[in-house]
Amino acid sequence: MVKKTIQKKKKVVTKKKVEKKGKDQIKFIGQVTKIRQTEPRTVIEWPRTLTHVHTYGMLSPFFKGLREGKLMATRCPNKNCPENRLWIPPRAHCPDCHTEMTWKTLPNPVIGKIYSFTEVVYAGIGIELSTPYWQVDVELPGLATIPKSYLLYGKPYIGMKVKAEFRTKNPTNTVLDYCWVPYEQ
């Protein structure tokens, strides 16, 4: 008898290399926490910052205008609308008839009259102005609204003439980029 030797074919399994290091690996992208204490219980310091992403949407021209030293208002273009005066703060759509508003730049210098004022000693969160400051409501010709802002310097009185001032250098890109200064003729 001839002994047949069956040679078992060795199956060659090529193991797929799993890359342990490289692009595919998930990375920790944060900042590691600091342990403040371990006794009697563990307390960690977890640094966090909060960025509020906010869109100005259709009101973007107003803020672009402030950066360029222009005060821009909106007006309802609907001839049948009962309100055709200008709006500041601007509106994307007419509050009376819901038509999309059109833009108008007020001619410089923008001169207004103080309608009312108040001294702000404790400002709300987000109002990044040094206190105390004078918050002033200024009447402007042709406006349906009496916009609120602040007096950059001086002491206000009712009926006082003021001129718009713009923070075009290092703008905050917020409504704080315009304010009022006393205007004497």
Ligand SMILES: [Zn+2]
């Ligand atoms: Zn309207």
